[in-house]
Amino acid sequence: MEKEGVYVSKTQQKKAAKLTLFALTWPIFIEILLHMLMGNADTLMLSQYDDNSVASVGVSNQIMSVIIVMFGFVATGTTILIAQNLGANKRQRASQIAVVSICANILFGLLLSFVLFFFGESILSAMNLPEELMDTALIYLKIVGGFAFIQSLIMTLSAIIKSHGFTKDAMYVTLGMNVVNVIGNYIFIFGAFGAPTLGATGVAMSTAVSRGLGTVILFIVLYKRVKGELPWSYLTKGFPKRELRDLLKIGIPSAGEHLSYNTSQMVITYFIASMGTAALTTRVYALNIIMFALLFSVAIGQGTQILVGHLIGEKRHEEAYQRCLRSLWIGMSVSTFAAIIFAVFREEILNIFTDNPDIIQLGSILLLLTILLEPGRAFNLIVINSLRAAGDVKFPVYIGILSMWGVAVTISYAAGIWLGLGLIGVWIALILDEWLRGLLMLRRWKTRKWEKMSFIDNEEQGSDEEKEYAQ
Known part of the structure; x- marks a missing residue:
């Protein structure tokens, strides 16, 4: 076991030494570009359907951006803690933080999904949304917001994978999500292949489905890349007070800036x-x-x-x-x-x-x-x-x-x-x-x-x- 630990450590040190800004950044660049293209595809395809639908989805996504920031406080803490611990060669500590962060964001995501689904109309009304946009915005928010916990998983899994240096894997998953989203938009916005014409509702459905599939793939990637270093059994040893404390210590102040924005x-x-x-x-x-x-x-x-x-x-x-x-x-x-x-x-x-x-x-x-x-x-x-x-x-x-x-x-x-x-x-x-x-x-x-x-x-x-x- 000791020899195996030494081997893993040296391998990871060599990998870390090869990390450069360009090697890390270009896959992140493509990944973010694809995320933006997904949003632009929604807007562009909806613009061919109805300008009011564009405004409705835009306001709903403004709310979702705040929710995503709420998920981000765990993901941000995960990224920073794992990166620092890997740099300090504290691999077991990094692994414990990873499994705790996944479970924490799942629970938090389910809570916020409940709030968006059942209180979406009150939130939209508080934003002074014009009456003609309310019905469309509410349907979109209930579908996308109801599955918000999926986005929380995506952010956490992606943070763990990228902190280990596998930024290209996250990029490929995002590419696949884009393809599924655009195909779904085409089918449900324009009623292709005999499907009903659903407009903004179709966009919401496509977004939820593509994110769900993306989550499944990210779990597979995580299992493949860092399987031996993720001690899931650690969660059965008692409440992870130390890891949650560390995640919150960094994550909450970081999320505070995003949440304020x-x-x-x-x-x-x-x-x-x-x-x-x-x-x-x-x-x-x-x-x-x-x-x-x-x-x-x-x-x-x-x-x-x-x-x-x-x-x-x-x-x-x-x-x-x-x-x-x-x-x-x-x-x-x-x-x-x-x-x-x-x-x-x-x-x-x-x-x-x-x-x-x-x-x-x-x-x-x-x-x-x-x-x-x-x-x-x-x-x-x-x-x-x-x-x-x-x-x-x-x-x-x-x-x-x-x-x-x-x-x-x-x-x-x-x-x-x-x-x-x-x-x-x-x-x-x-x-x-x-x-x-x-x-x-x-x-x-x-x-x-x-x-x-x-x-x-x-x-x-x-x-x-x-x-x-x-x-």
Whole structure:
């Protein structure tokens, strides 16, 4: 057993040594691109059916984005803890965290699915949704939200697999989910092959089915890749207090920043809803388009988080510091270039989604403003991920709450409604918020206070059994 433990450890060390930003990031990039294409496929195919359905699904997905953040507090803690423990060669500890996180998110997912299914109408009403959109939005939310626990599993399984360096596996699963989703959309939106024409309901069904199949495949991948290192029997030895404590210690503050952002976006959506259905629809189209510029920073941020986590676990702080800065400039440059491309071809792109001249005109202005928005978002996606990976998880929450509500929400109302600038005022508020938070996060990283916040350095020493296993 001891020889086997030594063999596994050396093999994993060699694998970790080969991890590079590019090797980790390009599969993550493709995976996120495919996730975005799934959402855009829903929007594009629904736009051929009905603009009101697009707005209904957009508002419902705004709610789902908050729910996904709730699942993310476990997934984020899982990613950081596993990466740091693998870097420190504490493999048994990483394995225990993995099995506990899977079970924790299943239970949490079932609870939130119950809330969305039975209280969906009250939530939509609280968002000031126009009456003509309510029925469609509610059906969509009940189907997708009722199966929200599946998304919680996807996030947790994917986090475990990617933390071990198998980012390509998650990419392939997402590709398969996209294929199933698009085929389902085609069948149920347009009534192909004699199927009923269901519109947004068909989109919801396709989304639920594709995610369900994706979950099954991810379990198979997990079983294949890290089977021998996942001690399921550990769950029978008593309540996993230590692992849950560690997951919550990192996950809750990390999720707090995301939750604050998504909740503030829901309030801003409430403001936009008062501007009319056309404004809501324009926002949905604009966000779906600029997500393609954003994904570069998202992918680089996630890849950097895994690398920084491993480096922190190995106590290679200077390399972690430089890794974040290099990733930041790469992310800013690429995402800004992509935003410029979309701005240049803004009318042609918007014409793919709609022929409404008012939506095209307003959407074009938003795409121009996105050139200023994307560099600021790169700060948050890359530097914040690095801070979390190093163990500095509270500072982003404090700054995020102050800026999102003090800048994004406040100025959205003041400029968008009070001054009458509409969506343009909202976009200006978002630009100011992203840049303020981004610059403050960069300043925090350069202070290097995170060097003393490593979770590995601060946690209790493992049991004698763990130490023997790592030797």
